[in-house]
Amino acid sequence: MPTAKPLHSYNKYWAECFGPAPYLPMSRAEMDKLGWDSCDIIIVTGDAYVDHPSFGMAIIGRLLEAQGFRVGIIAQPDWRSKKDFMALGKPNLFFGVTAGNMDSMINRYTADRKPRSDDAYTPGGVGCKRPDRSVLAYSQRCKEAWPDVPLLIGGIEASLRRIAHYDYWQDAVRHSILLDAAADMLFYGNAERALVEVAHRIAAGEKISDITDVRGTAFIRRDTPANWWELDSTRVDMPGKIDRMINPYLNPREMDDCEQKRRNEAYYVVDISTLNMPRKLPRDHTVIRLPSFEKVTADKVLYAHASRVLHMETNPGNARALVQKHGDVDVWLNPPPIPLTTEEMDYVFASPFARMPHPAYKGEKIPAYEMIRFSVNIMRGCFGGCTFCSITEHEGRIMQNRSQESILHEVEEIRDKVPGFTGVISDLGGPTANMYRLACKDPQIEAACRRPSCVFPGICENLNTDHKPLTALYRAARKLPGIKKILIGSGLRYDLAVTDPEYVKELVTHHVGGYLKIAPEHTENEPLSKMMKPGMGAYDEFKQLFEKFTREAGKEQYLIPYFIAAHPGTTDEDMLNLALWLKKNNFRADQVQAFYPSPMATATAMYHTHKNPLRRVNYKSEQVDVVDDPGRRKLHKAFLRYHDSNNWPLLREALQRMGRADLIGDGPQHLIPRDQPTTAAYQSPRRKNSQQAHQKRTRPGGKMLTQHTGLPPRSQGVSSKKTAQPRSKNSQHKGK
Ligand code: SF4
Structure with a gap:
């Protein structure tokens, strides 16, 4: 496994002198109390701010605070105008935008695409406190508020939409969220390691557009750098018969227009006879080109192939960078982050969390917090x-x-x-x-x-x-x-x-x-x-x-x-x-x-x-x-x-259609009764x-x-009621 710089080994940012805040501030008044004239980093999130390690904004915010940065939180802002996004002033380093612990569409809609009326991550459990596709709405407002501030996106919504992806709610393939959000950088997976490095580099004066070598990040590129080998994804996992014999290792920079056009038209590009490159490519300078957004949108087999290749390139020990064209730009994904060591995990969880929702909520219950407190x-x-x-x-x-x-x-x-x-x-x-x-x-x-x-x-x-x-x-x-x-x-x-x-x-x-x-x-x-x-x-x-x-x-x-x-x-x-x-x-x-x-x-x-x-x-x-x-x-x-019994008419019809009418009847061997009950359903x-x-309780x-x-x-016994869980992210079941 490649090694990485330990999280706790960075020199702290100068603002460390302010010390940890009781809660990360959500208002100018709190900043004044802390003696801050500005925030270095502002995190915008779709969840209410709970200062607890199960909540993404808290764990990231506290980690950045431990690195010496002054971190402010804008939680569940009104996304219809930029006003809330200016509440803490202009951040010195960057905005970090997240939808929260869940994808906003899963948070807002049921599996049958019906709107939910509640939201476990909101005080009082009330719904409609976040927009659909929150990362996009928040990113837009941040850019309107402070166009020159770098915009970084992360969290589950950004992470799982990092390449062209099928969106169930729209029933269509959407761009990488990086493009739609017009963000400068996307962080995927657990972002601690990447974010700490990027924050220190921006603080040291590096331009966000020059930071292209951090694992676990994605960004827009126009071209593959000269010292990288490009490998077509069909070389990693061939999706079908070979139609054309084209050199897959050819760097697009070196292709003439004709070859580029021919290659773009070909679905399968494999040619092992014309290799003009080392047999064993340096993995750390090899990028796998996935079929473009346009191709995976038009062809479901290529979509499935791209999904398969992406999942094959997820082990940080051997994963290579991925690149996917969207129109005339490339979405470039560096390999996944190196996992945190036990020492680093302890460091992340050792922050001075208040373990409570921010006092601004005045004690109103946040269901997701109640579940994990x-x-x-x-x-x-x-x-x-x-x-x-x-x-x-x-x-x-x-x-x-x-x-x-x-x-x-x-x-x-x-x-x-x-x-x-x-x-x-x-x-x-x-x-x-x-x-x-x-x-x-x-x-x-x-x-x-x-x-x-x-x-x-x-x-x-x-x-x-x-x-x-x-x-x-x-x-x-x-x-x-x-x-x-x-x-x-x-x-x-x-x-x-x-x-x-x-x-x-x-x-x-x-x-x-x-x-x-x-x-x-x-x-x-x-x-x-x-x-x-x-x-x-x-x-x-x-x-x-x-x-x-x-x-x-x-x-x-x-x-x-x-x-x-x-x-x-x-x-x-x-x-x-x-x-x-x-x-x-x-x-x-x-x-x-x-x-x-x-x-x-x-x-x-x-x-x-x-x-x-x-x-x-x-x-x-x-x-x-x-x-x-x-x-x-x-x-x-x-x-x-x-x-x-409400389901029996449907099941009777289905069983008859399936030739299993023998399962309809009143015996123990039958699945459902022949007749509907005359009493209430x-x-x-x-x-x-x-x-x-609500009635008189009698023991049945x-x-x-x-x-x-x-x-x-x-x-x-203990209730087994299932609601959204802070750590569950997008899982169907948290435990398997
Ligand atoms: S599947 Fe791979 S990583 Fe997991 S135990 Fe087996 S060899 Fe090891």
């Missing part, structure tokens, strides 16, 4: 590579872990500082519950690896799956004075957990608050293979361990499995089989999740192109069954809620519960069903 983020990254989730694309698949000491210190901070703490930590986790300190056994193999997942199609033999450091962390955290309980709320990667039964025992005996959520996502192999998820064998194995250790502990606790409807590669028969499995196992889903095509996810590329980028793509390669018709989406969701247990809360006879299964009422 007693939880601790212990790691970043995910090597699962689930295709519907973008965490791997954003945070990378090399785990970045905090030390046990740093994590325990944060638990003590919560105990000592956060109002309302009752002794229960609601989560020690991250993108998943149990990838802490798991990594490839050999750093050299890791640096050379090109696999998109360390756990699919099976657990890689090179993966160290020893959960002992995590078990030790749980034990140490439980021993801290004043800590009554440590719960694990992040999703468990159960195929990994079963490799270490001692860990499962520890988890089940001490850290499950009534329910444990896990995400098989499906029961059928075809959709699972498109998701890059393990088969149900691992689920059954885990369930056995879970039940055994639960019994031994004398507890009453339950597994809550989550499933996705309408994922690419799912047929109606697959959903029927899933429904039959749910019925057989007595699971009744209260809420269902339908596939949400988020920017840059591999499954989104499947959704858009009907091709499978997990394998080599060409015009004849596998066609993926995509559920993009609203009627079929509705049917797939109905299968997940086979017990809801099905109501979810949640609704029933909430109605009962027998078992009462809760959210997902025949479980006790929710009040007897």
Whole structure:
């Protein structure tokens, strides 16, 4: 793995003398109080400002503050005019614009493209406090306010829209957001390392347009520099038969017009007979040219190919730069950032966070904060590579872990500082519950690896799956004075957990608050293979361990499995089989999740192109069954809620069409009854519960069903209510 300058090794900026602010200022009055005449850097964000390490603006703002810069925050500004963007004056160095912890379109619309009325990242949970495509709107206003101030964009929205990408809400391929925002630089992935370097270089007088060598950044170029080798993406992964014999290594600067034109017209450009360059190219000076925006827009096979190549070039140990033409300019992506070391992770999390929303909100509740105020983020990254989730694309698949000491210190901070703490930590986790300190056994193999997942199609033999450091962390955290309980709320990667039964025992005996959520996502192999998820064998194995250790502990606790409807590669028969499995196992889903095509996810590329980028793509390669018709989406969701009488007419019709009328009837072998009930239609247990809360509460006879299964009422356990989670970014599920 290439090495990088440690985050804490920079000379601090002169403004360090002002010291850390109690909260990063959101107004001139606060700046005056701090003795600042100006901000060096202003962060504009679509989320309310919560000074907590789970919120992007806080972690970046505090890190830049630790480097000596004066950082101001403009949170959820009115984007209709430039007024709010001028509230803190002109920044000395740059504007940093982010949509917030989520893509603004996912924040504002449901998976069925319906507007949401609420927003978990806003005081009071109210909606409409941010615009669609927030990065674009905010960038425009920043430029109007201070045209000569460098504009840097980052966060999940910018990161996952860094090249030409399919946009579900517009149902079209959009430009790299870098172009539409007219930004000077885009930061993708976790931006700490890149941002610290760029901030110091701008502060030292370097022009933003001259900074082109920082990993994890993207910018506009007009030409490939002379000392770089350009490699066409079809040389990395050929998308079909070879139509033309053209030298792919030819630098465009050296092409005559005729050759350039010929090459632009050709889809496949491979010529191994006319190489006039070294066989082994220097990776650090090789750039892979993806098909242009115009080509991927016009040709879905090329879109799928570009997506596949982008995902192949994500390991910082071997990834090369990428370039993609948009009209007459190139969007240039430097290779991904080098992961933070444990020492650097500790440094980032050691900032003096107030751990509370800014006082300007006057104590109004921010739902996303309420969810995580007693939880601790212990790691970043995910090597699962689930295709519907973008965490791997954003945070990378090399785990970045905090030390046990740093994590325990944060638990003590919560105990000592956060109002309302009752002794229960609601989560020690991250993108998943149990990838802490798991990594490839050999750093050299890791640096050379090109696999998109360390756990699919099976657990890689090179993966160290020893959960002992995590078990030790749980034990140490439980021993801290004043800590009554440590719960694990992040999703468990159960195929990994079963490799270490001692860990499962520890988890089940001490850290499950009534329910444990896990995400098989499906029961059928075809959709699972498109998701890059393990088969149900691992689920059954885990369930056995879970039940055994639960019994031994004398507890009453339950597994809550989550499933996705309408994922690419799912047929109606697959959903029927899933429904039959749910019925057989007595699971009744209260809420269902339908596939949400988020920017840059591999499954989104499947959704858009009907091709499978997990394998080599060409015009004849596998066609993926995509559920993009609203009627079929509705049917797939109905299968997940086979017990809801509102869905029975639709399911009866579908079963008859599928030749499975034998599943309609009133016996235990039937999926749905023949007749509609004469009484009121099905109501979810949640609704029933909430109605009962307003009526006289009487204990119902027998078992009462809760959210997902025949479980006790929710009040007897920890709520499994799912809302947007600060660390979840664009994932369909935070834990997999
Ligand atoms: S060799 Fe295996 S464990 Fe190592 S990085 Fe690659 S997939 Fe992961």
